[in-house]
Amino acid sequence: QQQVKQSPQSLIVQKGGISIINCAYENTAFDYFPWYQQFPGKGPALLIAIRPDVSEKKEGRFTISFNKSAKQFSLHIMDSQPGDSATYFCAAGSGGFKTIFGAGTRLFVKA
Amino acid sequence: NAGVTQTPKFQVLKTGQSMTLQCAQDMNHEYMSWYRQDPGMGLRLIHYSVGAGITDQGEVPNGYNVSRSTTEDFPLRLLSAAPSQTSVYFCASSSSGRGQETQYFGPGTRLLVL
Numbered sequence: 001q002q003q004v005k006q007s008p009q010s011l012i013v014q015k016g017g018i019s020i021i022n023c024a025y026e027n028t029a030f031d032y033f034p035w036y037q038q039f040p041g042k043g044p045a046l047l048i049a050i051r052p053d054v055s056e057k058k059e060g061r062f063t064i065s066f067n068k069s070a071k072q073f074s075l076h077i078m079d080s081q082p083g084d085s086a087t088y089f090c091a092a093g094s095g096g097f098k099t100i101f102g103a104g105t106r107l108f109v110k111a
Numbered sequence: 112n113a114g115v116t117q118t119p120k121f122q123v124l125k126t127g128q129s130m131t132l133q134c135a136q137d138m139n140h141e142y143m144s145w146y147r148q149d150p151g152m153g154l155r156l157i158h159y160s161v162g163a164g165i166t167d168q169g170e171v172p173n174g175y176n177v178s179r180s181t182t183e184d185f186p187l188r189l190l191s192a193a194p195s196q197t198s199v200y201f202c203a204s205s206s207s208g209r210g211q212e213t214q215y216f217g218p219g220t221r222l223l224v225l
Contacts (some may be wrong), residue, residue, distance in 0.1 A: 091208020
C-alpha cells in the first residue's frame with residue numbers, strides 16, 4: 001500500500017496551545033518522513049523530517065514523534081502562534097519510492 | 112538562486128483550449144515533477160522526469176503531456192482543457208528524485224477551466 005493517511009483535515013487552536021497532526025502509512029519500506037508547510041498562495045516547503053531510527057525529532061517549537069511498530073507519526077507544534085496558520089502535509093518516501101503525500105491539514109491559530 | 116519558478120501565476124481557459132505551464136529551476140537538479148493540489152486530496156503526482164530526455168507518468172497523467180529537453184526546464188502541457196483540470200499546479204525539483212530528499216516547490220499556477 002502506498003497511501004499516507006493524515007488527520008485531522010482541519011484544526012483550530014488557541015494561541016499558545018499545542019497543535020497535533022497525525023499520519024499513518026502502510027508500506028514498511030518507507031524510511032523518510034518529512035512534513036511540509038504551505039502558506040496561502042505559496043508552494044509547500046520542508047518544515048522538519050525524521051528517519052525511523054529515532055522516535056522523536058525536535059526543531060524549535062516543532063516536534064515529530066514516530067512510532068515504527070504502529071506505522072504512525074505525528075507533528076506537534078508547541079506554543080502555537082498565529083503565524084503558524086498554514087496547511088501542513090505529511091509525506092513518506094524511501095530510496096526506491098516516490099514521495100507520497102498526505103491529504104493535508106489546515107491549521108488556524110486563533111489570536 | 113531563484114529556486115523553482117513557475118509561469119503563469121493564474122490562468123483562465125475555456126473547455127477544449129490548450130496551454131503550457133512553464134517550470135524552471137536553477138539548482139541543477141536532475142529530478143523534476145508536476146503535482147496538482149485539490150481540496151482534501153493533497154498533492155498528486157502528474158508526471159515526473161529523472162533527467163533531460165527522460166519522463167514518466169505519475170498518479171494522474173491523463174490529459175497532460177510533458178517533455179524535458181534541458182535540465183532546467185520542465186513544461187506541462189494541457190492538451191484539451193476540461194473543467195476537471197481546474198486546480199493549483201505545483202512544479203518541484205530535487206537532486207535525484209529518491210524519496211529521501213527534500214523537494215523544492217515552485218509558487219504554483221492556479222488554473223480555472225470554464
